[in-house]
Amino acid sequence: MFKKFQDAVFNGIQxxxxxxxxxxxxxxxxxxxxLMIAPTKMVLAKMLPGKNNDTFTIYTTLPEGSSIxxxxxxxxxxxxxxxxEKEITDFEVFLGMGAPLDFAGLIKGxxxxxxxxxxxxxxxxTKKHHRTEPSYFMVQRIRPAIQKECSNIFANTTISFxxxxxxxxxxxxxxxxxxxxxxxxxxxxxxxxxxxxxxxDGLVDIEIMQDEIYDSFEIKVDSTKASLSGVDIKQINDxxxxxxxxxxxxxxNSDAISDQIPIYLSLSLExxxxxxxxxxxxxxxxxxxxxxxxxxxxxxLTELVNIMPKKSNPMIMSKNLHQMTNVMAETDMVSQVYxxxxxxxxxxxxxxxxxxxxxxxxxxxxxxxKQTSKVYKLMWDGEMEVTLDTFVELGAAFIAALxxxxxxxxxxxxxxxxxxxxxxxxxxxxxxxIVGHWxxxxxxSDTFFLTATSLIGFIALIGISSxxxxxxxxxxxxxxxxxxxxxxxxxxxxxxxxxxxxxxxAAAIILASTLLAGDAVFGxxxxxxxxGTVAAVVASLMVxxxxxxxxxxxxxxxxx
Numbered sequence: 001m002f003k004k005f006q007d008a009v010f011n012g013i014q015x016x017x018x019x020x021x022x023x024x025x026x027x028x029x030x031x032x033x034x035l036m037i038a039p040t041k042m043v044l045a046k047m048l049p050g051k052n053n054d055t056f057t058i059y060t061t062l063p064e065g066s067s068i069x070x071x072x073x074x075x076x077x078x079x080x081x082x083x084x085e086k087e088i089t090d091f092e093v094f095l096g097m098g099a100p101l102d103f104a105g106l107i108k109g110x111x112x113x114x115x116x117x118x119x120x121x122x123x124x125x126t127k128k129h130h131r132t133e134p135s136y137f138m139v140q141r142i143r144p145a146i147q148k149e150c151s152n153i154f155a156n157t158t159i160s161f162x163x164x165x166x167x168x169x170x171x172x173x174x175x176x177x178x179x180x181x182x183x184x185x186x187x188x189x190x191x192x193x194x195x196x197x198x199x200x201d202g203l204v205d206i207e208i209m210q211d212e213i214y215d216s217f218e219i220k221v222d223s224t225k226a227s228l229s230g231v232d233i234k235q236i237n238d239x240x241x242x243x244x245x246x247x248x249x250x251x252x253n254s255d256a257i258s259d260q261i262p263i264y265l266s267l268s269l270e271x272x273x274x275x276x277x278x279x280x281x282x283x284x285x286x287x288x289x290x291x292x293x294x295x296x297x298x299x300x301l302t303e304l305v306n307i308m309p310k311k312s313n314p315m316i317m318s319k320n321l322h323q324m325t326n327v328m329a330e331t332d333m334v335s336q337v338y339x340x341x342x343x344x345x346x347x348x349x350x351x352x353x354x355x356x357x358x359x360x361x362x363x364x365x366x367x368x369x370k371q372t373s374k375v376y377k378l379m380w381d382g383e384m385e386v387t388l389d390t391f392v393e394l395g396a397a398f399i400a401a402l403x404x405x406x407x408x409x410x411x412x413x414x415x416x417x418x419x420x421x422x423x424x425x426x427x428x429x430x431x432x433x434i435v436g437h438w439x440x441x442x443x444x445s446d447t448f449f450l451t452a453t454s455l456i457g458f459i460a461l462i463g464i465s466s467x468x469x470x471x472x473x474x475x476x477x478x479x480x481x482x483x484x485x486x487x488x489x490x491x492x493x494x495x496x497x498x499x500x501x502x503x504x505x506a507a508a509i510i511l512a513s514t515l516l517a518g519d520a521v522f523g524x525x526x527x528x529x530x531x532g533t534v535a536a537v538v539a540s541l542m543v544x545x546x547x548x549x550x551x552x553x554x555x556x557x558x559x560x
Contacts (some may be wrong), residue, residue: 005499013549022546026428026539033434037450043437046335046449047387050136051166051520052128057099058110058121058146063156064312065277066117068096070154075119081142081349082123088129091123097356097493104162107169112554133430137446139163143204156212160205165492166521167452168386172328174203174343179324182374183316186325189367189376189467192351193327193343196234202334209326211314217282220306229304230293236304237269239289244269282307284313310439328382335449336384347378362388387452394455401462402427407450409470415556418473421547425466428539429532433458436531437524440517450524457513457528461536464509468502476548477557487553491545499541506533 002021012018036042075093084093092099098110099120105111108118125135130165133141139161149250151157176193180186190208197206241247246266253260266272274281289301317325331339340363347365348357355376366379385531400422409419433452433454441448473492485493510533553559 003263003496006496009495009545010488012542013491013545014155015487018110019546019549022542026543029431030428033431036434036438041338043434043441044335044447045337045391045451046451047383047389047390047417048451048453048521049449049523050333050446051164052134052136053125054103054128054135055122055124055498056135056139056161056163057102057104057497059158059162059163060119060121060150061158061160061207062154063214064117065214065216066154068116069097069273071117071119073123074150074153074157074159078121078146081149082121083147084379085142087126087133087138089124089126091121094120094122095431103169107171107234108162129178131393132444135163136333143332148278153509158205160206162206163329165383166520167383169462170383170386171326171381172205172207173383174340175380175384176320176327177324177379177381178327178376179322179379180374181323182372183314183323185369185372185374185376186272186323189378190325192328193347193378196343196346196350197327197329200329200339201350202332203329203343204332205328205330207328210317211312211330213314214312215277216310216312217279218308218310219286220308222304222306229299231291231299231304235291236301239301243289244272254298272354279307279309296510310404326381333446335384340380340384360399390452391455394459398455398459398462401459405462405466409466413473413556417551418556421544421551422466422469422473424547425469425539425544426462427535428534428543429461429465430458432531432533432535432538433461433528435535436527439531440523440527448523448527452524453522454524454528455470457525458532461529461532464505464533465536465539468498468505468536471498472503472540472544473548476553479551480559487549490553491548494543502537502540506537507546509533 012022038129039044051089058078060071061077062071062074072095075095079091079093082088091554096114096116096118097120098113098118099105099122101111113120124129125138128134143161147159151159174197176190176197178186178190178193180189187210190210194206194208197203217267218238221233223233226236238247242249244266246264248262249265250263251260252263274285283302285305286305287300287302290298291301291304293299316323329339344363344365351367354371355369358366358368359365360377363380367376369376370372405426406419406423409422410416413419434450437448437450437454472494475498476490479490479493480487483490484502510530513526513529513533516522517530519526
């Protein structure tokens with residue numbers, strides 16, 4: 001076997017046609033592997049794949065001003081759907097408040113939720129080892145049905161599904177931060193961006209982080225009428241709080257505890273309800289509230305106050321002292337990068353009639369209103385930004401590793417050619433990494449992404465591949481220097497001799513990496529090591545010998 005392999009390498013490197021075939025096939029394989037990422041998208045990139053969790057949360061948000069009863073009606077609709085799922089062990093509804101903080105809730109701001117139009121539903125599933133359907137598949141399956149039926153109960157209701165993140169916690173998978181000095185312009189632009197998100201494939205749970213402007217009523221006490229009627233202003237305030245909010249009217253002492261127990265008084269839930277959201281209904285409710293003045297006469301509340309319609313006062317958001325708002329969207333089993341590119345292209349194509357658009361950096365945009373000349377900035381954030389930063393940083397680490405290896409080899413061999421051969425042999429392992437992810441995607445039930453852990457595995461392969469090439473070159477130099485072999489014989493003998501330890505090292509790496517290949521987060525690392533090692537072995541035993549034969553080894557080894 002050893003002799004046959006040595007003869008095959010010897011005949012192959014001496015035949016110009018076979019040498020060219022090996023180099024051409026390698027070049028074609030490298031180009032095709034790169035094309036698998038872009039533009040064909042046969043292999044998709046993502047920060048981290050979906051994580052199979054034992055829990056997830058449903059956020060329901062009704063329009064501002066909605067009552068707790070309306071919120072309860074929506075959550076009951078959601079609960080009816082959840083009860084049909086066999087894999088759900090239990091769930092809990094938190095009306096008008098956020099759920100106890102978890103990993104995602106820290107970033108989502110659950111601890112700040114305190115409004116009647118908000119609710120969170122925490123769902124617990126059976127353990128992931130005891131069910132066949134991953135949590136992210138369940139979310140993908142039940143989301144459309146719940147949103148279709150429950151979101152239509154009241155207009156402008158949003159129902160979003162939030163899973164514990166597999167990586168760093170972020171506000172959403174895709175976040176468009178819109179900055180500007182005009183709140184009205186920010187609100188208009190954010191609505192346009194949300195509309196683009198809703199039409200972009202792969203994006204779900206679109207939400208604008210801003211308060212809606214709705215009609216409200218302001219009750220002002222007419223101090224003149226109150227004074228003439230003999231009613232104290234504090235008495236008017238107290239009856240309003242007593243009726244709609246409730247207030248402490250007394251305390252109860254107990255022998256069991258040292259503190260006094262407050263006693264609250266309020267109208268019943270039915271008494272608090274209004275027949276409709278208009279001025280007449282409010283007046284009718286207030287007229288039923290009567291107070292006794294100093295003379296013992298009962299005076300309706302409407303005689304002492306003025307009711308004025310007004311618009312609500314929305315919250316003003318800012319970041320780094322700049323006014324802004326967020327348009328958020330989650331991804332439906334796809335990477336964040338590709339929907340962003342589609343949404344960005346749509347913005348560039350459709351917003352140009354109202355805004356002058358200027359590109360800032362890699363993806364960010366600056367929009368100038370043609371009529372008002374006001375300037376707005378659209379900055380991308382969320383998991384997409386983390387993904388971009390991670391891939392850029394890992395790419396920089398990969399380039400730094402290649403440069404350092406090249407410099408070390410130049411110092412060691414004092415030859416740019418030999419250092420370049422080692423570097424090229426290491427770089428060719430990327431063919432195996434990309435092709436391996438494509439193969440795994442074919443046999444996987446969901447998309448097998450090229451993740452950050454995949455790049456970590458690729459960087460780790462550089463050292464392994466460099467070691468193989470370095471041993472071949474050193475052994476060849478030793479044979480030519482000490483045994484007096486010619487170039488072709490030395491390369492063939494060195495390749496055949498080092499093939500066995502190269503195969504054994506590769507087998508050890510592949511067998512060890514199979515433990516990682518099935519993991520949800522580190523699967524990319526395992527696949528990169530397995531298929532990248534196979535490509536590194538092929539490059540070391542086929543491509544590197546051809547490159548060595550084409551080089552003037554006597555001159556580089558100082559044998560002249």
